[in-house]
Amino acid sequence: MEADIPPLIALENVQFAPEATPVLRDISLRASERRIAIVGRNGSGKTSLARIIAGLVLPDEGRVRIAGVDVGKDRRAALKVVGVLFQNPDHQIIFPTVEEEIGFGLTQLGQSKAEAARNVTAILERFGKSHWARAAIHRLSQGQRQLVCLMAVLAMRPKVILLDEPFAGLDIPTSLHLERVLDGIDATLLQITHDPATVQHYDRVVWLDEGSIRQQGAPAVVLPAFTAAMTELGGVDDLSDLAG
Numbered sequence: 653m654e655a656d657i658p659p660l661i662a663l664e665n666v667q668f669a670p671e672a673t674p675v676l677r678d679i680s681l682r683a684s685e686r687r688i689a690i691v692g693r694n695g696s697g698k699t700s701l702a703r704i705i706a707g708l709v710l711p712d713e714g715r716v717r718i719a720g721v722d723v724g725k726d727r728r729a730a731l732k733v734v735g736v737l738f739q740n741p742d743h744q745i746i747f748p749t750v751e752e753e754i755g756f757g758l759t760q761l762g763q764s765k766a767e768a769a770r771n772v773t774a775i776l777e778r779f780g781k782s783h784w785a786r787a788a789i790h791r792l793s794q795g796q797r798q799l800v801c802l803m804a805v806l807a808m809r810p811k812v813i814l815l816d817e818p819f820a821g822l823d824i825p826t827s828l829h830l831e832r833v834l835d836g837i838d839a840t841l842l843q844i845t846h847d848p849a850t851v852q853h854y855d856r857v858v859w860l861d862e863g864s865i866r867q868q869g870a871p872a873v874v875l876p877a878f879t880a881a882m883t884e885l886g887g888v889d890d891l892s893d894l895a896g
């Protein structure tokens with residue numbers, strides 16, 4: 653029976669309150685769509701939610717299962733089911749060369765050095781970037797470093813890829829290139845964004861507001877409501893009223 657198939661992303665009553673202040677309040681989400689967006693104001697809890705879904709942070713209450721894996725407890729299994737692309741590539745790059753950076757995640761998955769090297773070669777070929785293998789990462793532009801991070805995540809073949817504002821800081825041609833690359837990816841994408849235009853073709857939009865899900869559903873329904881609310885706030889708001 654279809655109802656018995658667990659959803660790819662399953663959150664039940666997730667609460668997160670570091671320093672006793674609630675950041676996420678009773679979040680429940682069951683989703684199996686291939687393209688899911690998370691929108692919300694600054695400080696509404698989007699990145700916190702992404703970190704919990706990736707298993708990088710444990711919630712104070714509630715259950716998180718991605719493809720059936722308890723990502724907070726089983727870190728090795730979590731690496732196989734969920735990958736993360738942060739807004740700033742420099743927050744995730746740790747190695748000096750492109751091949752070392754991409755290879756690291758693969759050896760973390762348990763691949764031998766030879767197997768990892770084959771997979772590094774394959775992903776670089778797929779993106780037409782074989783000549784980057786020995787390149788010093790710090791010499792690449794921000795957009796190029798972002799692409800290295802994306803290749804590193806894709807090489808690990810996770811079922812779900814979390815994207816935290818992946819277009820921030822990228823110029824228009826680089827953004828369009830990244831958008832085309834993302835559109836062609838098989839995995840489920842969960843994208844955090846402030847730009848409704850980049851996710852209007854998605855399957856589902858989740859609107860976070862002060863740590864709770866205010867609305868979720870089809871982009872054609874949720875995005876206009878979100879944009880109208882943000883525009884209204886923009887008319888009266890000042891920076892001292894930023895959420896958080």
Ligand SMILES: Nc1ncnc2c1ncn2[C@@H]1O[C@H](COP(=O)(O)OP(=O)(O)OP(=O)(O)O)[C@@H](O)[C@H]1O
Binds near residue numbers: 675699700
């Ligand atoms: N570990 C933590 N300790 C204390 N406060 C935290 C912690 N993590 C997040 N917060 C607070 O939770 C709130 C939500 O932060 P979060 O980064 O999840 O929001 P966001 O929606 O991603 O914001 P933005 O759009 O500005 O990136 C903020 O007020 C932040 O200061």
